[in-house]
Amino acid sequence: xxxxxxxxxxxxxxxxxxxxxxxxxxxxxxxxxxxxxxxxxxxxxxxxxxxxxxxxxxxxxxxxxxxxxxxxxxxxxxxxxxxxxxxxxxxxxxxxxxxxxxxxxxxxxxxxxxxxxxxxxxxxxxxxxxxxxxxxxxxxx
Amino acid sequence: xxxxxxxxxxxxxxxxxxxxxxxxxxxxxxxxxxxxxxxxxxxxxxxxxxxxxxxxxxxxxxxxxxxxxxxxxxxxxxxxxxxxxxxxxxxxxxxxxxxxxxxxxxxxxxxxxxxxxxxxxxxxxxxxxxxxxxxxxxxxxxxxxxxxxxxxxxxxxxxxxxxxxxxxxxxxxxxxxxxxxxxxxxxxxxxxxxxxxxxxxxxxxxxxxxxxxxxxxxxxxxxxxxxxxxxxxxxxxxxxxxxxxxxxxxxxxxxxxxxxxxxxxxxxxxxxxxxxxxxxxxxxxxxxxxxxxxxxxxxxxxxxxxxxxxxxxxxxxxxxxxxxxxxxxxxxxxxxxxxxxxxxxxxxxxxxxxxxxxxxxxxxxxxxxxxxxxxxxxxxx
Numbered sequence: 001x002x003x004x005x006x007x008x009x010x011x012x013x014x015x016x017x018x019x020x021x022x023x024x025x026x027x028x029x030x031x032x033x034x035x036x037x038x039x040x041x042x043x044x045x046x047x048x049x050x051x052x053x054x055x056x057x058x059x060x061x062x063x064x065x066x067x068x069x070x071x072x073x074x075x076x077x078x079x080x081x082x083x084x085x086x087x088x089x090x091x092x093x094x095x096x097x098x099x100x101x102x103x104x105x106x107x108x109x110x111x112x113x114x115x116x117x118x119x120x121x122x123x124x125x126x127x128x129x130x131x132x133x134x135x136x137x138x139x140x141x
Numbered sequence: 142x143x144x145x146x147x148x149x150x151x152x153x154x155x156x157x158x159x160x161x162x163x164x165x166x167x168x169x170x171x172x173x174x175x176x177x178x179x180x181x182x183x184x185x186x187x188x189x190x191x192x193x194x195x196x197x198x199x200x201x202x203x204x205x206x207x208x209x210x211x212x213x214x215x216x217x218x219x220x221x222x223x224x225x226x227x228x229x230x231x232x233x234x235x236x237x238x239x240x241x242x243x244x245x246x247x248x249x250x251x252x253x254x255x256x257x258x259x260x261x262x263x264x265x266x267x268x269x270x271x272x273x274x275x276x277x278x279x280x281x282x283x284x285x286x287x288x289x290x291x292x293x294x295x296x297x298x299x300x301x302x303x304x305x306x307x308x309x310x311x312x313x314x315x316x317x318x319x320x321x322x323x324x325x326x327x328x329x330x331x332x333x334x335x336x337x338x339x340x341x342x343x344x345x346x347x348x349x350x351x352x353x354x355x356x357x358x359x360x361x362x363x364x365x366x367x368x369x370x371x372x373x374x375x376x377x378x379x380x381x382x383x384x385x386x387x388x389x390x391x392x393x394x395x396x397x398x399x400x401x402x403x404x405x406x407x408x409x410x411x412x413x414x415x416x417x418x419x420x421x422x423x424x425x426x427x428x429x430x431x432x433x434x435x436x437x438x439x440x441x442x443x444x445x446x447x448x449x450x451x452x453x454x455x456x457x458x459x460x461x462x463x464x465x466x467x468x469x470x471x472x473x474x475x476x477x478x479x480x481x482x483x484x485x486x487x488x489x490x491x492x493x494x495x496x497x498x499x500x501x502x503x504x505x506x507x508x509x510x511x512x513x514x515x516x517x518x519x520x521x522x
Contacts (some may be wrong), residue, residue: 038379038382047378073275075258076269092381093379095272096270102332
């Protein structure tokens with residue numbers, strides 16, 4: 001971001017999908033007690049068995065990259081380039097913006113963090129996102 | 142179920158038609174279809190019009206303008222599979238004996254949306270992260286290359302092949318062949334995909350006439366028989382999805398092969414949903430025309446060329462024809478119909494007797510695609 005907005009906002013679905021406490025960013029994952037399906041973002045009704053017997057778990061803070069790309073043409077509000085990755089964390093595979101300059105190799109370990117992923121009308125849009133666990137990762141080779 | 146035939150087709154050449162509305166495009170193909178088949182609007186029992194961005198009651202707004210005003214008509218939205226889904230519903234109606242003649246149309250006018258990536262409007266958590274369709278396919282591509290040892294050059298070969306085919310197609314949006322160097326020089330969109338690895342946003346429309354055996358017998362033009370018509374939806378989950386294996390295509394194709402009593406080795410040509418170059422590799426494998434992890438080798442060996450083992454997208458595919466979303470599936474049926482009629486001109490696949498068409502798409506989170514349609518057609522002597 002070229003400017004530091006004074007305000008922040010978090011989109012509705014994203015806001016309900018993670019927690020941030022004591023510097024730790026964790027995902028909210030719902031686990032169905034009847035069929036063991038895992039849902040991120042969490043669901044109240046299991047989309048596999050339609051049961052309502054779900055329990056919420058907080059994820060760990062670490063994950064692994066499944067696939068990654070540098071987006072060069074983004075939608076309004078998302079200044080390109082930015083990196084997106086599918087990341088495996090505690091049995092779910094989710095899409096997250098990625099603090100890196102290049103696409104991360106599959107298998108790269110990442111940490112969850114919270115930060116800006118977009119900017120709209122001077123307001124920073126905050127979300128969970130991931131960064132490579134090794135400081136040297138994610139730098140152009 | 143009764144046999145169902147395609148007995149006519151019309152395509153409004155794809156491209157940029159900024160001065161035309163979806164209704165204009167739809168009326169053009171519907172009128173052309175009635176004119177070329179010689180049937181009057183009173184013979185049409187029902188109509189299905191596939192479109193994503195065409196708005197409410199598009200079917201009425203199009204078909205009432207060619208005299209199909211009063212019968213049941215339906216606007217069908219199923220993302221990239223909208224047109225194929227409309228054909229499927231028409232096929233159902235005839236197979237079930239409800240109607241003898243149905244018109245299926247696909248329409249899209251994307252110029253009105255401006256340039257860039259298609260707007261995603263379904264308000265899900267991946268859209269909040271800034272996903273766009275090229276990014277999703279770029280990540281599929283990165284993972285496919287990682288798992289198979291294929292390279293960006295293999296993606297480029299798909300684009301070069303399909304653009305070469307499309308250069309011969311007067312209905313295609315992009316009618317220039319490109320070299321590998323041209324693809325490499327096009328601007329990056331989402332690594333490893335460059336612009337020429339992506340289909341253009343296009344305006345266009347297509348229509349096919351579907352009819353029963355008795356109705357077809359009254360028509361002079363060529364017919365193709367629909368041996369299979371299948372639509373499937375994506376399986377929703379948020380666990381460890383394999384992004385190199387589009388299970389929706391595999392499930393839809395398997396059901397279609399079973400319905401047709403045919404298999405992938407029987408196919409002479411496939412019109413495949415190559416919205417991005419990587420999609421030809423992924424879907425060719427899921428359709429069973431290449432072993433898993435080897436479609437890139439088939440492309441490199443020329444097996445998918447027009448005169449190869451099985452012609453894949455001899456029309457030029459979405460990479461050349463363009464992708465007026467709702468029109469794509471119907472235009473594939475039209476291209477396949479002309480191939481089976483021996484009327485494909487410079488696109489003709491020698492001896493084409495069995496064709497498969499495949500559309501899949503829909504960028505909603507939690508599924509590999511929202512909707513997929515597969516049709517298998519055979520030539521009728």
